[in-house]
Amino acid sequence: MRVVAELPHPECKITIFSMNMKYIIKFEQGTLEQTYKLSEMDLINGVDSVFELLDEDFIKRVSARFQDMRADFMTTWKKYN
Template identity: 25%
Template sequence: MQIVQYIPHPRYKITVFKSGRRYIVKFDDADHDLSLKFREGEVDGLKDVVSQVNQELLEEIDQVFETLSSFRMSRYQRSSKRFPDII
């Protein structure tokens, strides 16, 4: 797998990889990452992959990351109540 492009964004690190016959677009923020995979027949090359990363997709990624953050915080709050304070 090799990095073929970075897509600039103020909040996310967006990296496009080429792996065999597919492209992978990885979105990273401070706490989460999400990858989308495109097979060779689904897109017409790198330009098409990059064009898929539009405002609509980024808004959906925002929602997914917000959901993951809420889930993570609820899990953390539950797990922190399991153990008594040790003095």
């Protein structure tokens, strides 16, 4: 797996990888991560198509999902502590 690009963003770290004819988009925020995989064959402009997909609306939804993930984990964590 090789890093194709890293996109700066104030709310999360965004890294794009290439592996086995797929682009892997990884969002990281603290101890949580979200990963999305896309076939390179489905993207006409290669990695530039990935950049087009990562608009601000999508990133806001990813950030909201991180909040939900954190809340879900904390609820579970509190049951066992």
